[in-house]
Amino acid sequence: MRDQPVKRYLRDALAPLLLTLVVAALMMHFGPSLGAPGKVAFLVVLMSCYGWCGWVEFRHLRMCDELRRRLALEALMQAFIAAFGIFLVLLFAHALKLLTVSIDVAPLVMIGCYAVCEIGARLRYRYWALL
Structure with missing residues (x-):
């Protein structure tokens, strides 16, 4: 099927994208009231999610x-x-x-x-x- 790579890409990209959005929303809501370690933890999780999104995009490009x-x-x-x-x-x-x-x-x-x-x-x- 011709749409199989597109379906796989959308399926693979959904989890990291949603996780990035959820973490960013939580960070905007709770971040200002946290101390430095909590803020750093939020940034590490957010950048990990961003890296995961990048890896999904990279894998998809290699298959195109x-x-x-x-x-x-x-x-x-x-x-x-x-x-x-x-x-x-x-x-x-x-x-x-x-x-x-x-x-x-x-x-x-x-x-x-x-x-x-x-x-x-x-x-x-x-x-x-x-x-």
Whole structure:
């Protein structure tokens, strides 16, 4: 079946993604009232969940054909370059007191850059499969 890799990827990615979201929500709720060891424990668990998500993505990319792999890697690299550039501009603008920037915009910038780069890569190759 052609959708088998997609189903496996979604099945494998569901647990680490949900665990990451739950840990992040718990950390935002309980984190400020904890001491330093509790905060460090939350960060270690959160980064472990993030690493697990990355490993699932890496395994999925290794199983993809060349075109899907090229699309994903091209979009990831362009998104990294764009997000890093935007972060630098915001950091320097904040340091020069040109504007006040909250760290809360970081996930939105990263997701936005990835979405734009993913759509751009798929438009360039005219490839609209789900994954």
